[in-house]
Amino acid sequence: MRTRRLKVGGRDAVYHCMTRTVNGELLFKDREKEVLRKMIRQVADFCGVEVLTYCIMSNHFHVLVRVPNVDSVSDVELKRRYKVLYPKPTKYQQATADEMFKLLQSGGEDADAIRRKLLARMGDVSEFMKGVKQRFSVWYNRSHQRYGTLWAERFKSVLVEGAGNPLQTMAAYIDLNPVRAGLVNDPKDYRFCGYAEAVVGEVAAKRGLIRIWSDHGAKRIDSALRVHRRLIFGQRASDVQLSEQARGTALKVLEQEDGCLPKSTILRCRVRYFTDGAILGTAEFVRGFSGTLQAERRLKRAPKAHALKGADWGDLAVIQGLRTRVFG
Structure with missing residues (x-):
């Protein structure tokens, strides 16, 4: 589903994006993950989107980004963002930039064309992901x-x-991606995720985690880390003990017996709601996009909000009903 078409009524939009390598090949070691991490931050700065958290694995990556609702960007900011993409420009790149900046300063139709060209690459989740993947x-x-x-x-x-x-x-x-993959028991020990970066004090990662928990009264990183860790690990240590045998039991409870597990436990299983649910939010939020989705897909009826199963998810719903296996 191309969620970029969905409008959010003049508000900022948040997207979870995920992409895999061809054939799922395990291509990324530490060096590749570090380069990809830097590029995600770099392209996000250029596009004017905020990375709230992310995780890079050996054959895929996830990123949670906030796309601000901004109508215009000043020429000064356009120049700064362009330079972000080319911190060490070649002679050709520098000459191109100099000519472009000169035209921006001179004004007129040429300057307007440059502004439109640059702005078309900004404020859009698809352009952000395209930029990261191509570079x-x-x-x-x-x-x-x-x-x-x-x-x-x-x-x-x-x-x-x-x-x-x-x-x-x-x-x-x-x-929790590296925990589900069995790489670590605690995501703070996996260096290529937003939570681990926030723990060690990386500024952008701390800012992202504070924004995630801002409505919970988290104005400082210590309080944001505390409530995030409580969500990850639950109220009891027994909530998250999930060996391979326990995972099999958990999946049987979820899929065959229509059971319910603690949220911190089920988050250690693969949950397709978070990658294939199309829209995730409260039922009211999800229903707000039914008409848009109906028109986009040319459906006879508007899709309904589907409550998440398998845990005490609170008010969570998705718009994409999943008929095949949800947990894994």
């Missing part, structure tokens, strides 16, 4: 004497209600 593909193929497609498909995206339980639960799900 990383070029670097990866050059660095590994490789040719051809790096990414398997167009990225998946879920529009997320930008506050409260929907936003916080989605962020926790993303941060």
Whole structure:
């Protein structure tokens, strides 16, 4: 589903985006993950979007981004953002930039054309993901004497209600990726995720986590880390003990017996609601996009909001009803 078309009524929009390598190949080691991490931040700055959290794995990455509702950007800011993409420009890149900045300063139709061209690449989740994937593909193929497609498909995206339980639960799900993969027991020990960066004091990561928990009264990073950790680990240690045998039991309870598990436990399973649910939020938020989705997909009836199953999710709902296996 192309969630970029959905409008949010003049408000900022939040998206969870995920993309995989071709054939799911395990291509990314620490060096590649670090380069991709920097590119995600770099392209986000250029596009004017805010990375709330992210996680880079060996064959895919997740990113939770806030896209501000901004109508215009000053020429000074356009120049700054353009330079972000080329911190060490070649002579050709520098000459191109100098000519572009000169035309911006002179005004007229040429300046307007440049502004439109740059602004078309900003404030849009699809342009952000396109920029990240293209730039990383070029670097990866050059660095590994490789040719051809790096990414398997167009990225998946879920529009997320930008506050409260929907936003916080989605962020926790993303941060727990390395735990689900069995790489660590605590996401703070996995360096390529937003939560771990916030723990060690990375400024952008701290800002993202504070924004995620801002409606919870978290104005400082210590309080944001405390409530986020409580969501990740639950109220009791027994909530999150999930060996392979326990995982199998949990999945049987969820899929075959229509059971219910603690949220902190179920977040350690793969939950397709968070990648395939199309829109995640309160039922009221989700229903607000029924008409838009009906028109976009040319459906006879407006889709309904579907409450999440399997845990005490609170007020969470999705618009994409999942008929196949939800948990894994």
